Amino acid sequence: MKNSLIKLAQKLTSEGPHKYQHTPRRVRGLFNGKYAFDTINAYHVWEHPYYPQFYVPISSIASSASLSKTSEVDGTNGGAHLAKLTVGDKSTSRAIIFSAAPLKDLVKIDFKEVDQWFEEDVPIYQHPKDPYKRIDILASSRPVKVALDGVTLAETTAPLFLLETSLRTRYYIPPTSVKWEYLTKSDTETVCPYKGKANYYNVTTEGKEYKDLVWYYVYPTSESELVAGHLCFYNEKVDIWVDGEKEKR
Structure with a gap:
């Protein structure tokens, strides 16, 4: 884990971020019951092309918290140091302080190390939302059919099409249009910053079980509330047939 931070610091100081x-x-x-930082001067930093992380100014660290350098990162010419964030009796060493452009005076704290992140007064999960990404959920009358191993699993003329920037269209199907005899509950849970916490079903056809083939949101985020209770199969x-045309997997 420490090596991944070192490699990230070396990459960002030598090549710069993908975007910021x-x-x-x-x-x-x-963090540990207190706000370790609070700022309106944070940066979205794309460490890779897919989604950003929040980097916050060193000056935004609260008086109730302590941020200290632990060691210089080799190969950065003093441009990055590993750091330790402490609040009370809890601390994390999953942090980097930058002292060279373009991230000078910013600190990266591993997203998963913080107990809860907030944008304004709204909690965020998994990673920050990309400001260039959006979700549209459109009701459609185009029929959608889902099958596996020659067995029809769902069929509806009232699907919801979820269009998420840079991703393929997902088809959310009303629960009354699904053949439940093929589904069993899974213990898997995942979190999406745009849609919320997802739960899963396994699918069994012809005696073969397919793990986590279907997901759904009981309490999605406000921007995705239309899909609550609907089921989505992995394209x-x-x-999948949409309006009679079979899609490529």
Whole structure:
């Protein structure tokens, strides 16, 4: 784990981030029952092309918290140091302080190490939302059919199409249009910053079980509330027909 931080610091000091920009959002981090930082001067930093992380100014660290350098990162010419964040009796060493452009005077604290992140007064999960990404949920009358191993698993003329920037369309199906005899509950849970906490079902056909083939949201985020209770099958793992046309997996 420490090696991944070192490699990241070396990459960012030598090559710079994929992209970075100031965000006007208020960003706060709850750590051990206190806000370890609180700022309107955070940056979205894309360490890779897919989604950003929040980097916060060193000056935003609260008086109730302590941020200290632990060691210089080799190969950065003093441009990055591993750091330790402490609040009370809890601490994390999953942090980097930057002292060279373009991330000078910013600190990266591993997202999962913070108990809860907030954008303004809204909690965020998994990673920060990409400000260039959006979700549209559109009701459609185009029929959607889902099958696997020649067995029809669901069929509806009232699907919801979820269109998420840079991802393929997902088809959310009303629960009354699903053949429940093929589904069993899974213990798997995942979290999406755009849609919320997802739960899963396994699918069994022809005596073969397919793990976590279906997901659903009981309490999605406000921007995705239309899909609450609907079921979505992995396009990549089942056969789907939309308006009679079979999609490629």
